[in-house]
Amino acid sequence: METNQETHQPKRIYLKDYQAPAFSINQVQLHFNLSESQTRVKAKIEFKKLTEAPLVLNGENLKLISVRLNEKILSTNEYSVSDKSLTLHQVPSEFWLETEVEINPEANKSCEGLYLSAGIFATQCEAESFRKITYFLDRPDVMTTYTVEIEADKIKYPYLLSNGDLISKKDLGNGRHTSTWKDPFKKPSYLFALVAGDMGVIEDSFTTKSGKKVKLEVFAPHGKQARCYHAMESLKKSMKWDEERFGLEYDLNQFMIVSIDDFNMGAMENKGLNIFNSRLVLADPQSATDRDFDLIEAVVGHEYFHNWSGNRVTCRNWFELSLKEGLTVFRDQEFTANLHSRSVERIKAVDALRGSQFAEDAGPNAHPVRPESCLSVDNFYTPTIYEKGSEVIRMMQTIVGRKGFRTGIDEYFKKHDGHAVTILDFADSISKPNNIDFTQFKLWYSQSGTPTVKVTESYDASKKEYTLTLVQSYPLTEKQPHKNPFHIPLLIGLLDSKGKDIKLNCKDLAFNSDQMPILHLKTNQQTFVFTEVAEKPVLSINRQFSAPIKLEWNASQAELLHLIKFDSDEFNRREAAYKMILEELKRLVQAARSGKPMQVRDTLVEALGFVISDKSIDPNFKALMLQLPDEEVLAQEEDVLDAEAFHKAYSEIYASLVKKYQSQLFDLYQKHLVIDNSADRALTSSLLTILVQGQAENATTLAYKQYTSAKNMTDKLAALRELCQTESLETQQALESFFNEWKSDAVVFNKWLQVQANSRSQKTFANVKRLSQTAPFSFDTPNNIYSLLSVFGDNYLAMSDSSGETYKWMCDQILRIDTKNPQVAARVCGCFNFVKKLPTNLKEKAQNEIRRVLASTSLSRNARELLEGNV
Numbered sequence: 001m002e003t004n005q006e007t008h009q010p011k012r013i014y015l016k017d018y019q020a021p022a023f024s025i026n027q028v029q030l031h032f033n034l035s036e037s038q039t040r041v042k043a044k045i046e047f048k049k050l051t052e053a054p055l056v057l058n059g060e061n062l063k064l065i066s067v068r069l070n071e072k073i074l075s076t077n078e079y080s081v082s083d084k085s086l087t088l089h090q091v092p093s094e095f096w097l098e099t100e101v102e103i104n105p106e107a108n109k110s111c112e113g114l115y116l117s118a119g120i121f122a123t124q125c126e127a128e129s130f131r132k133i134t135y136f137l138d139r140p141d142v143m144t145t146y147t148v149e150i151e152a153d154k155i156k157y158p159y160l161l162s163n164g165d166l167i168s169k170k171d172l173g174n175g176r177h178t179s180t181w182k183d184p185f186k187k188p189s190y191l192f193a194l195v196a197g198d199m200g201v202i203e204d205s206f207t208t209k210s211g212k213k214v215k216l217e218v219f220a221p222h223g224k225q226a227r228c229y230h231a232m233e234s235l236k237k238s239m240k241w242d243e244e245r246f247g248l249e250y251d252l253n254q255f256m257i258v259s260i261d262d263f264n265m266g267a268m269e270n271k272g273l274n275i276f277n278s279r280l281v282l283a284d285p286q287s288a289t290d291r292d293f294d295l296i297e298a299v300v301g302h303e304y305f306h307n308w309s310g311n312r313v314t315c316r317n318w319f320e321l322s323l324k325e326g327l328t329v330f331r332d333q334e335f336t337a338n339l340h341s342r343s344v345e346r347i348k349a350v351d352a353l354r355g356s357q358f359a360e361d362a363g364p365n366a367h368p369v370r371p372e373s374c375l376s377v378d379n380f381y382t383p384t385i386y387e388k389g390s391e392v393i394r395m396m397q398t399i400v401g402r403k404g405f406r407t408g409i410d411e412y413f414k415k416h417d418g419h420a421v422t423i424l425d426f427a428d429s430i431s432k433p434n435n436i437d438f439t440q441f442k443l444w445y446s447q448s449g450t451p452t453v454k455v456t457e458s459y460d461a462s463k464k465e466y467t468l469t470l471v472q473s474y475p476l477t478e479k480q481p482h483k484n485p486f487h488i489p490l491l492i493g494l495l496d497s498k499g500k501d502i503k504l505n506c507k508d509l510a511f512n513s514d515q516m517p518i519l520h521l522k523t524n525q526q527t528f529v530f531t532e533v534a535e536k537p538v539l540s541i542n543r544q545f546s547a548p549i550k551l552e553w554n555a556s557q558a559e560l561l562h563l564i565k566f567d568s569d570e571f572n573r574r575e576a577a578y579k580m581i582l583e584e585l586k587r588l589v590q591a592a593r594s595g596k597p598m599q600v601r602d603t604l605v606e607a608l609g610f611v612i613s614d615k616s617i618d619p620n621f622k623a624l625m626l627q628l629p630d631e632e633v634l635a636q637e638e639d640v641l642d643a644e645a646f647h648k649a650y651s652e653i654y655a656s657l658v659k660k661y662q663s664q665l666f667d668l669y670q671k672h673l674v675i676d677n678s679a680d681r682a683l684t685s686s687l688l689t690i691l692v693q694g695q696a697e698n699a700t701t702l703a704y705k706q707y708t709s710a711k712n713m714t715d716k717l718a719a720l721r722e723l724c725q726t727e728s729l730e731t732q733q734a735l736e737s738f739f740n741e742w743k744s745d746a747v748v749f750n751k752w753l754q755v756q757a758n759s760r761s762q763k764t765f766a767n768v769k770r771l772s773q774t775a776p777f778s779f780d781t782p783n784n785i786y787s788l789l790s791v792f793g794d795n796y797l798a799m800s801d802s803s804g805e806t807y808k809w810m811c812d813q814i815l816r817i818d819t820k821n822p823q824v825a826a827r828v829c830g831c832f833n834f835v836k837k838l839p840t841n842l843k844e845k846a847q848n849e850i851r852r853v854l855a856s857t858s859l860s861r862n863a864r865e866l867l868e869g870n871v
């Protein structure tokens with residue numbers, strides 16, 4: 001078992017300390033002799049010295065067998081070994097180094113390096129786990145070509161896969177066989193991959209625009225092949241889209257995806273051999289929801305797009321992670337928007353951004369898109385690096401327009417192909433060919449926190465002038481006590497009283513290459529005057545969420561209703577409803593906390609009534625209009641996270657809708673329930689939430705009926721989720737039948753855990769404890785931990801416990817997981833992000849438990865870094 005051996009105070013690492021590597025590697029040849037507990041790895045590496053320095057190779061948990069330099073065996077006094085490195089003090093300017101090590105994949109439960117998942121050998125090397133396979137310069141700016149030979153038992157491991165193209169296969173005649181792979185493209189070690197096992201496979205092909213036929217394969221456990229076709233279709237769509245949108249073609253002769261049950265992250269873009277968490281590959285309508293289908297398409301796209309943005313051009317060091325992740329999230333969001341409704345996809349992306357990244361930006365772990373220091377690079381895999389990084393790139397596209405952006409992207413890949421570069425290199429590639437100065441804009445990379453833009457308006461009827469004053473502010477933090485104004489690009493429109501966009505006359509208005517009107521807010525305060533405005537207009541600003549900011553705007557209820565009805569920008573149309581609901585939630589929370597009667601304003605009930613009855617609104621869009629903001633968003637707005645007051649506020653809004661529109665809601669629900677289409681399912685799911693949580697008559701019976709008659713997982717799970725919010729006999733029956741149907745399915749079983757961990761019932765904590773001790777739940781399976789513990793941790797009402805028992809239990813589990821898998825433990829720590837906002841009595845109890853965890857000397861750097869700021 002791998003344990004964390006760090007007992008001393010961990011050291012911070014800094015971006016400013018970056019030094020270029022002292023050696024380059026011309027090529028590497030790897031040989032794996034696979035066995036479950038004693039795998040031998042030989043590495044033959046051709047080095048070239050760049051500056052005078054000893055050769056220090058990274059290596060952890062390796063049993064060193066031998067070292068040869070230019071074919072001569074070295075004696076132990078010719079090198080030194082520590083638990084983190086192998087050092088050779090004297091080496092020639094060019095040489096071959098051969099090492100042989102032994103590793104134990106079976107005992108490795110961290111899902112990093114080489115490990116076993118359900119009898120299949122798999123690897124995960126990003127960020128720094130290649131060093132757990134062999135001694136190497138394990139850093140992204142050392143790129144080289146790899147030849148990999150894998151030897152294993154022929155019956156147990158018929159497939160032996162690695163990066164690149166398969167060049168030979170051999171039967172050794174003794175029950176073992178080998179496969180040899182060559183990857184002609186230079187890559188950093190974090191993109192290395194190996195898979196060996198007995199799996200099912202589906203095959204297909206894709207012909208690139210230059211006529212090359214690429215063999216495509218998706219591997220999964222035997223019997224699960226039928227669930228791989230959606231991933232395969234998504235892959236083909238991704239390959240075509242990248243050619244059409246960015247002119248980027250696939251470069252190898254084959255591309256493989258492997259589905260693995262035990263995987264820390266979502267998926268990994270290893271060159272030519274993507275390894276996926278099984279929940280992001282396997283899908284059919286019986287076992288996966290519409291959301292799962294969408295997610296699979298997006299993630300298959302994301303990992304495929306990395307072949308250029310990440311693999312061909314990579315990051316100079318891990319502080320530059322957003323270079324590949326921000327850009328690739330942007331690319332996968334554009335891919336999804338092209339395949340589906342642009343507005344709906346944008347709304348979903350922004351909801352996710354506000355729920356997770358804005359929360360991170362407002363909490364103790366706020367960091368810039370390009371961080372300056374860290375304890376563990378594993379902790380860089382955050383919403384800020386990914387989602388905010390993508391928003392920064394989207395702003396670049398908004399500023400220069402789509403044509404200008406494409407010119408910049410072409411320049412980026414032409415100039416940097418085969419190299420490890422920085423975020424600022426990317427920004428230059430976009431700004432220079434477009435003759436735009438990004439000096440101020442680049443502050444988005446170095447300054448943390450979400451800026452707020454305050455809007456003040458005035459209208460002079462006699463001059464027909466509309467004046468807009470924008471004031472920006474940004475949170476100062478201990479780490480960043482001084483900040484400068486951001487360059488904030490705001491797409492804008494003004495609506496007349498009929499709801500039409502009026503022609504904009506303003507000398508300070510800019511247009512990008514797509515002729516979209518933009519206000520560039522660059523100083524702390526700017527005033528924009530619009531002339532020839534015949535009547536007081538209604539403002540629609542930050543259209544499409546052009547900048548990741550918070551808007552402080554005292555719009556009247558009438559103005560918001562006007563936008564809900566007429567805004568030509570669909571994002572802002574929904575945003576008006578979202579803002580109206582969020583303000584109402586805040587008002588209701590205040591009432592609940594001060595013991596005043598809670599009464600939902602008629603204006604909101606009427607606005608949502610308009611949405612319910614408007615037949616012209618697409619069902620998908622309607623579902624989003626009727627969806628209440630996440631609790632994570634409300635928590636950011638409140639000084640105190642009072643979970644009970646939150647729960648009452650949400651319930652009150654649902655109840656007010658049911659009270660006024662019960663029969664309309666039922667009719668609409670019945671009408672869409674019978675249509676076999678994902679948009680209609682999204683709407684019925686939103687409606688069922690309102691009906692159950694608003695306690696409509698017979699709503700539980702309705703949910704149970706939906707559960708028993710559902711023909712697909714989407715309807716089934718939506719019903720089960722709502723049933724879990726009630727404490728009825730039907731709930732127990734549904735949970736039991738779901739368990740019996742899916743208990744042996746590694747992917748679907750997680751859904752059963754999630755719905756129970758998400759329940760607002762008072763029995764949830766007891767349930768979660770029981771489930772964590774009952775098979776098939778396993779602490780060795782990251783998906784089980786995320787589905788039960790992380791979901792429970794985000795359930796404010798169930799976690800909020802005056803005895804402090806929930807916090808104690810959660811901290812015990814973090815300590816327990818941390819000994820085996822620090823990455824997963826660190827993710828579970830996310831449930832304490834809002835701890836400083838808890839009511840005083842709860843906060844003290846929770847913080848005491850966190851202090852207990854921090855006092856553990858064996859705690860990993862990963863968990864320590866995430867918890868430190870919460871006490």
Ligand SMILES: [Zn+2]
Nearest residue numbers: 302306325328
């Ligand atoms: Zn990625």
